Amino acid sequence: MTTAATRAAARVIQTRSEVISLRRAGAYHVMSLTGAGIPELTRPGHFLAVACGGDDGALLLRRTFSIYDVASRGVYGGTVDIVFAVQGKGTRWLAERHRHDALDIVGPLGKPFSLPRHPVSCVLVAGGYGSAPMFMLADQLRERGCRVDVVLGASTEEKLFGVLDAKRIAATLTLATEDGSVGERGRVTDVLPGVLDRTDADVVYACGPMPMLAAVAKVAQAHGAHSQCAVEEAMACGIGVCMTCVVPVVGDDGVTRMLRSCTDGPVFRGDRVRWDDLGTVPADCYGAPATGDGSA
Amino acid sequence: MTRAVITHHPQRSAAADRPDVDLSASVGGRVLPDPVLTASGCAAFGRELEPFLDLTAIGAVVTKSVMLAPRAGRPTPRMAETPSGMLNSIGLQGPGIDAFLAEDLPWLTERGIRAVVSIAGSSVDEYTKLAQRLRHVEGITAIEVNISCPNVESRGEVFACDPDATAAVVGAVRRSSAPGVPVLAKLSADVTDIVAVARSAVDAGADGLALINTLLGLVVDTDTMRPVLAGVTGGLSGPAIRPVAVRCVYQVHAALPDVPILGMGGIRHGLDALEFVLAGASAVSVGTATFNDPSAVARVSRELARALADRGFGSLREAVGHAHRHGRQPDPEPGEPAPPPPAEDPAP
Ligand SMILES: Cc1cc2nc3c(=O)[nH]c(=O)nc-3n(C[C@H](O)[C@H](O)[C@H](O)COP(=O)(O)OP(=O)(O)OC[C@H]3O[C@@H](n4cnc5c(N)ncnc54)[C@H](O)[C@@H]3O)c2cc1C
Ligand SMILES: Cc1cc2nc3c(=O)[nH]c(=O)nc-3n(C[C@H](O)[C@H](O)[C@H](O)COP(=O)(O)O)c2cc1C
Ligand code: FES
Numbered sequence: 001m002t003t004a005a006t007r008a009a010a011r012v013i014q015t016r017s018e019v020i021s022l023r024r025a026g027a028y029h030v031m032s033l034t035g036a037g038i039p040e041l042t043r044p045g046h047f048l049a050v051a052c053g054g055d056d057g058a059l060l061l062r063r064t065f066s067i068y069d070v071a072s073r074g075v076y077g078g079t080v081d082i083v084f085a086v087q088g089k090g091t092r093w094l095a096e097r098h099r100h101d102a103l104d105i106v107g108p109l110g111k112p113f114s115l116p117r118h119p120v121s122c123v124l125v126a127g128g129y130g131s132a133p134m135f136m137l138a139d140q141l142r143e144r145g146c147r148v149d150v151v152l153g154a155s156t157e158e159k160l161f162g163v164l165d166a167k168r169i170a171a172t173l174t175l176a177t178e179d180g181s182v183g184e185r186g187r188v189t190d191v192l193p194g195v196l197d198r199t200d201a202d203v204v205y206a207c208g209p210m211p212m213l214a215a216v217a218k219v220a221q222a223h224g225a226h227s228q229c230a231v232e233e234a235m236a237c238g239i240g241v242c243m244t245c246v247v248p249v250v251g252d253d254g255v256t257r258m259l260r261s262c263t264d265g266p267v268f269r270g271d272r273v274r275w276d277d278l279g280t281v282p283a284d285c286y287g288a289p290a291t292g293d294g295s296a
Numbered sequence: 297m298t299r300a301v302i303t304h305h306p307q308r309s310a311a312a313d314r315p316d317v318d319l320s321a322s323v324g325g326r327v328l329p330d331p332v333l334t335a336s337g338c339a340a341f342g343r344e345l346e347p348f349l350d351l352t353a354i355g356a357v358v359t360k361s362v363m364l365a366p367r368a369g370r371p372t373p374r375m376a377e378t379p380s381g382m383l384n385s386i387g388l389q390g391p392g393i394d395a396f397l398a399e400d401l402p403w404l405t406e407r408g409i410r411a412v413v414s415i416a417g418s419s420v421d422e423y424t425k426l427a428q429r430l431r432h433v434e435g436i437t438a439i440e441v442n443i444s445c446p447n448v449e450s451r452g453e454v455f456a457c458d459p460d461a462t463a464a465v466v467g468a469v470r471r472s473s474a475p476g477v478p479v480l481a482k483l484s485a486d487v488t489d490i491v492a493v494a495r496s497a498v499d500a501g502a503d504g505l506a507l508i509n510t511l512l513g514l515v516v517d518t519d520t521m522r523p524v525l526a527g528v529t530g531g532l533s534g535p536a537i538r539p540v541a542v543r544c545v546y547q548v549h550a551a552l553p554d555v556p557i558l559g560m561g562g563i564r565h566g567l568d569a570l571e572f573v574l575a576g577a578s579a580v581s582v583g584t585a586t587f588n589d590p591s592a593v594a595r596v597s598r599e600l601a602r603a604l605a606d607r608g609f610g611s612l613r614e615a616v617g618h619a620h621r622h623g624r625q626p627d628p629e630p631g632e633p634a635p636p637p638p639a640e641d642p643a644p
Binding site: 011013014051054056058059060061062089104106129145232234236237239240242243244245246247250257258263279280281285286288289 | 344348365366368386535547550588
């Protein structure tokens, strides 16, 4: 079994965890799982890869979710929470789980958000369930004396996640919905410039759909703020072995490479991702095809 | 990297419940202590799996296919999940042979992890150069030649689809490689007669055969009404292709009973691996199942040992090709594909 020594040394854990609770929150489901050492290792921006459909099911690929919350102690030992929207077969299956069901989870995965050394002004921007990793992040930023302002956006009110929590932790909270059901009518990028001006932000942290991240990174750059974006690219394994989840990212050496968002990300510097070239292999990318293409 | 804690299938205490079965396997003259390997492209260069299993205990890490030059691969989306499988079109993204030899292979060999190096090229010359680069490198367990690549010198026809192109590549790699290092030809099942290609590879000097590679597939997104993959077509893998793979192993073993086969295609559990062994594989690779369960390679080995013991086998070798021994050879039904040629008894 697991010894204290190996547990202390481990950085990634695969465990058969148990569903402790599953509840609805607007358009989303919040699932709490036993964590078997994952909570102690988790930092904001880390994600979990969940096997869906059972050991003999037809769904082979893991589904990945930002870690929303962790607790190191409690009745169940450590717990780890995720928030998810039902999109396809895997998330539908997850939403049908019950208390005490077993789930094979792997985590914490990925490169988390970097935290500033100094007490700077931070704006956290999230679209839809993209707010999931932002609450742990806000807590840790505030512990460092950072000012934290939050901008949440979604198409409609019920697709905002964590508004009450955000109110509690943020110096100011700005909401934007495309249908105007709550907050400003529009997108987060419509309200973001005003927030950045008002707070004189040094760092923007963002998580949400790729088009939103692309726009946020540009707004941040225009305001001279550093940005950290947690990207969402389709993943098959979540652990870096399949190469499906790549995005074009510029390195310190100025060279663009197709990097795995599961191991080199999901958090990237907003000014380093080639947002306009997503879904392509830029011609100046390292190893870009000169001639013909091979098979998989 | 530090080891992960795997709380539901402990790796370390396995000795106690591991049944007394000799799992040693022979792949092209090389004896491996364990018959379960990773599959090329499903384990990167091994490093990422280190947290989940003891890589020194598995049969070998089969590397992602390496090419001469660094390669960015295809645009995303690169994958689509399918019933009991997936379609991928990665486009052989990789670091190229120089970086591979400088960083990736040493990481494996320094740790005593057996490494099967998979190579891929777009011309016979490229395969030859790759083999020459590997010739004086220490610690290579075997070379797997991925010939499911378009041949730029033959209007992009895939080498593995043509017995002559297969022979040209395999022969060149065999001649350019160190004599003691087995060369395995990795075959595609997207051919009319896999036995003909297998025979051609063996005649050209292959010490063993790896089969099968992914099957060509396509998924259309019914919302966008366009193919899902940026590369349009992709390779189908996972349990969905297992019966095709087992059939290929069975036919090739029947025709070439003395040629070692590394079987793969949809192995997820120990019993799946057993199917391949009974059909004629001397060892197996686990690919896509690793995406589902990062410790699958070790688990499949344990489950295979148990399955062999339960059936009274004292060793893996006794079970290789067992499905042929009381060989039923049905008459072909009208409209059905012809059955394979009768099996010679592959008794050990
Ligand atoms: C780092 C990261 C964090 C995420 N965090 C959350 C979160 O907190 N809450 C949430 O609801 N969703 C999150 N997602 C998206 C979530 O992973 C997908 O919605 C989910 O995998 C879709 O699975 P499905 O079975 O519903 O869809 P299907 O279409 O059946 O999925 C098929 C396959 O495609 C992959 N896939 C499809 N869409 C996505 C996607 N958008 N991102 C990644 N893989 C995808 C699946 O993993 C699976 O392998 C996150 C994605 C990433 C990459
Ligand atoms: C994402 C992915 C990448 C692959 N890359 C390679 C590769 O680089 N070279 C190769 O010979 N086979 C490659 N394969 C094929 C596998 O090695 C294997 O032959 C095939 O997937 C069938 O086995 P499986 O069903 O266990 O995955 C790849 C398969 C997948 C799913
Ligand atoms: S999801 Fe497999 S490499 Fe990133």
